[in-house]
Amino acid sequence: MPPSFKPYPFTPRHYEGVVPPLVDGRDPVRRPVAIVGGGPVGMTLALALARQGVRSVLIEADDSVCTGSRAICISRRSLEILKRLGAVQGFLDKGLPWTGGRSFYRDTEVFRFSMHQDDEQSLPPMINIAQYQIEQFLLDELERHAELIEIRWQTRVTGIEQSAASNAGGGATLDLQTGDTAWHMEADWVVACDGGRSTIREALGLKLTGTTYEGRYVIVDIELDSDRATERLAYFDPPSNPGSTVLVHRQPDNVWRIDYQLRDDEDPQTAVEPENVMPRVQSVLDSIGETGAWSPIWITVYKANALTLERYRHGAVLFAGDAAHLVPIFGVRGANSGIDDADNLGWKLGCVVNDIASPDLLDTYSDERVFAARENLSYGMKSTEFMAPPTFAFELMRSAVLGLAEHHPGVRPLINPRQTHPIAYADSPLNRVAAKPTGSSTAPDAVDPFTRGPAPGSVLPECRLERLCDGSEEAIHLTDLIAPCFTALRFGVDASQDTAWQRMWDDLASRAIPFRVVTVVATRTEARADSAIAIDHTGRLHEALGATRGTVYLIRPDGHVLARWRKGSAAAVQRALTATLTMQHTETLS
The missing domain is CATH 3.40.30.120 (Glutaredoxin)
Structure with missing residues (x-):
């Protein structure tokens, strides 16, 4: 019998969906900024705006923070942003810092990397912390700014209409649904932080462009009591997953994240059934010498995409995070690039709303963050093509590199996962x-x-x-x-x-x-x-x-x-x- 599922060692708060007082189905209060999506990006943006004294409303379809670990690696750059916004302490108290990782080919270590860390640094290069914890710490900070940040839980966007003068901040009207109540809200500016399946993006008829990869990974969170060090572990062609790859990350509270690649002939829906996942996880644990008792917590499947919008500003609507770009998980650029989006947009939108800057300043948000996305995508694609080769030629190249790496140091940098790094807007x-x-x-x-x-x-x-x-x-x-x-x-x-x-x-x-x-x-x-x-x-x-x-x-x-x-x-x-x-x-x- 497979082990029974355990809950996360975390108890989220749940919130009611409350409709404001309406006049003819419309909220009579026009908002300076409406943020659609209450994940890490939307919350960071609301906090950045609050630090500029700007009021915003955060519209979230769910009744709480997310389930599942999802994004788990927060970079030094993101921690610096959170520090500047006054929200970093919980992350440092809970997160597990790490400075590097190791890669193995079958049972031999073939590459080791270290991220920059010296006595001058105030923050670790990376911490592991689950997304539900990320969101909870941000939510705690948002609630301390309740006079500036309004949150509308259990509220979905069903449509959007921009005014004719939207380029100058003429605003937009959002069609919303809370429970059985359909209603409307007007805002000067709307920021879509509503994820990879963005309702706002779809409503405006916008398309992401780029590369979609066929390879899929099963992502599993388990509870395991282990004293293994916190580091990124990558296994190529291990006994537990012949011909493919496995990634292992330690998280807080004895939670471990295991990602393993599916074979091309495996059906993703069948592959995530517990009876198929548990033996694979046990095989991974056996192969790395973990003999302790464990229990599954969460299972999902992931497909890598390297996609972006051409522009992140469309009139009075701006896009950030996965609504603007989808970055492969390899190199941990997803949530981190979204937090950087929010940081860049927060001060610029704050200056515009406070009437101290021209709305043209918002176009530079698009310039800089599209440039950053393309740089992130270029690194993410290289990592993806090594982790999950999309063609026979890439697979042949990877096999050659891994086979040579043990005795030829010169080829080892090709195994580098290319971790996220701060991006310079050199031509801004x-x-x-x-x-x-x-x-x-x-x-x-x-x-x-x-x-x-x-x-x-x-x-x-x-x-x-x-x-x-x-x-x-x-x-x-x-x-x-x-x-x-x-x-x-x-x-x-x-x-x-x-x-x-x-x-x-x-x-x-x-x-x-x-x-x-x-x-x-x-x-x-x-x-x-x-x-x-x-x-x-x-x-x-x-x-x-x-x-x-x-x-x-x-x-x-x-x-x-x-x-x-x-x-x-x-x-x-x-x-x-x-x-x-x-x-x-x-x-x-x-």
């Missing part, structure tokens, strides 16, 4: 607009260019720093200083410039533009008792950013570099911000 229109504001005829770095450091569009590197707190030094990291606002990193104290910086700050504050200045100094003697002054004792941040006294980096609210100057000034920063927020979109990212 925002870089050009900020670096060469209207009226400027010379690029700011033409005379004294940078030779190192993150270029505009890149994510800042992490670095250990100090700051004064009650007369003593407090250890911090650079990410502790980057809030969900524009941030100027000003290297070196120059009292003669303080008045200009204060005048600029006052002007930006009067226009409700979220902004702060952080001064970075090399020694404590230069520092004042000010939390906005950081001390770079080791000089590592100066070196990493190629900074000298007078250097200024302007950071976007999503942690990407907007502009930088070898000898910066408050006036240059203000011109760059003004140009960014008033830009007229005329070009796209290649």
Whole structure:
């Protein structure tokens, strides 16, 4: 007899579907932003908007967080985003950190990889945590912002109609169904975070394009008490799954995730029947030396897709996460790329709703995140074609690589799963607009260019720093200083410039533009008792950013570099911000 199913060691909360007071079947309250889909992407976006003071309504068809582990790997980049949004602690307390993994061919280890981790980092390169836990931690944070975030549970979208002026924020009307009640809601902006089978995408007649793979994987969560280390384990042609692959990941609470590839002649519906899954799982456990008792929890089947919309903005409707793109699971880019979508869109949509930016700024969301999706898809496709070869030629290549890898180190990098990494928007229109504001005829770095450091569009590197707190030094990291606002990193104290910086700050504050200045100094003697002054004792941040006294980096609210100057000034920063927020979109990212 197969083992009996056990519930997850997690008790979700359930919520009623409540319809607001209606007038003639319509909610009379027009929302600034309606987010369709209450998964990790939709929740992150609602939180990002709340940090900009923007009200939103989250529309979710279910009555609780998801079931099943689903997305289980959260990257350092995603953790940095959650840290900036004030929601990371639960993830760090519950998640299992890991730094690398191993790949085996039959019974021989043929590849080992490590992700970047050193003493400068404040966050692990990756944690394992189930999606239902991800959603619960985000939901807990959303409920702390109830004055700005409204959640409509058990409510489905059945249609959408945009107004004629939707490109300028003219809005859209959503057709909704809660229980037996059909009703309508108007919103200035609608963001579709409703997954791979997006109702909004279908209603607008939009299609994902790209590659769909035929290979399928069975995904099984089991309860198993084991002290095996947390790492990514990949098995090629193991005794438990001859000719195919198996992936094994440890999750919190003694839950283990096992993914195994089906043979081409196996029917997916039959393959997920418990009586067919249990012997395969037992064979996997036997082959890796796990002898403890175990119980199944959840079973599903997965098919890899590498698809994207051509554009993520369509009038007043924007797309994010799986509604915008479907990325293969290999390399863990699915949920992580969706969280990055939400981070990018959150500050831009917040600026537009708060009337401090042109709606054209939203087109750069599409430019940057379509570019990111295509880069993610290129890596994901390479990993997929190695993990589940789509043709005989790919299978022959993989067999040759695996056979040679034990004794020929040069071929081992071909086994690399190409884990997700931060993507630089090197050719973003925002870089050009900020670096060469209207009226400027010379690029700011033409005379004294940078030779190192993150270029505009890149994510800042992490670095250990100090700051004064009650007369003593407090250890911090650079990410502790980057809030969900524009941030100027000003290297070196120059009292003669303080008045200009204060005048600029006052002007930006009067226009409700979220902004702060952080001064970075090399020694404590230069520092004042000010939390906005950081001390770079080791000089590592100066070196990493190629900074000298007078250097200024302007950071976007999503942690990407907007502009930088070898000898910066408050006036240059203000011109760059003004140009960014008033830009007229005329070009796209290649």
